[in-house]
Amino acid sequence: MNGRIKIFSKAIMLNQNMRMTVVIVFSALILLLSNNLFILGKYLYDYLQNETLLNFFSDNIVSNIGFALLMTIIAFISLVAVMPLKYGREIWFYENAKKNKLKISKLFFAYSPKHSIKCIRFCFTLFFIKLAWFIAYLIPAIGFSIYLAVSLSQGISQTMLLLTVIAISLTVSCGLYFYFVTTQRYILSYIVFYENKDIGPIEAIRLSAQIMDNNCFACSNLKLSFIPWFFLCLLIFPIAYVYPYYKLSTSFYAVRILSGND
Secondary structure (H helix, E strand, O other): OHHHHHHHHHHHHOOOHHHHHHHHHHHHHHHHHHHHHHHHHHHHHHHHHHOOOOHHHHOHHHHHHHHHHHHHHHHHHHHHHHHHHHHHHHHHHHHHHOOOOOOHHHHHHHHOHHHHHHHHHHHHHHHHHHHHHHHHHHHHHHHHHHHHHHHHHHOOOHHHHHHHHHHHHHHHHHHHHHHHHHHHHHOOHHHHHHHOOOOOHHHHHHHHHHHHOOOHHHHHHHHHOOHHHHHHOOOOOOHHHHHHHHHHHHHHHHHHHHOOOO
16 A cells, blocks of 8 residues: 555656745745744844843843743744744645645645645644643653653662663653654644644544544554655655655555545
8 A cells, every 4th residue: 555655756756846946945934934933032032132121120030030031932933933834834845745736836825824824723622732741751761761860860870770761761762663653643634624624623623533543553553664765865856856756655644535435
């Protein structure tokens, strides 16, 4: 199945490599610009801190709180700024997987006033659901880590230290894997939300979970099969080729699921 999906994806990519490369470059540039907001925030903070009129920041505790608050605000702005792009990119690859050749400008359709609020609500809802799963799967690792910290403060043998580190590593690895598998339940939520204009974020996510419940491991295996390709990016293939190939394959998989060809 994975082989056929990849073959169809390569066929769709024929004569479109340049367009898809431009899509990835656009995405990377916008993400880079959003990350640079943190650098601008640091310059702004240093400027305010050096101003004689703002002696309020002279206290170290207040200064640290002010810095943390400023970075939190910037992180929120950065997240909101890139959410419509992420949404638009998912839809762009989905439409291409259906063999609808879209203009590159379609990437930015979610920035329009008509779509932006709905898109941001959807992305935040999905973000917090995934965050909840992430925390749930890593709770055992957090417990092991607390145990290790307490043990180190009270003294611990080398054998127990080694066993605890191994336990933490295995717990984190298993937690991350099952988190990855679980979140495949939501890969259709972007498409369901896009195709059904009258439903809300929660309903779109719930419908995606229902459809994908028996397909999470198959979708995970498809995505994990691209790991060698991403390693080859370091030596042979450019990421601008591999990443569109990966996105188109996962989008084509979504098209097959939605059409009932699972």
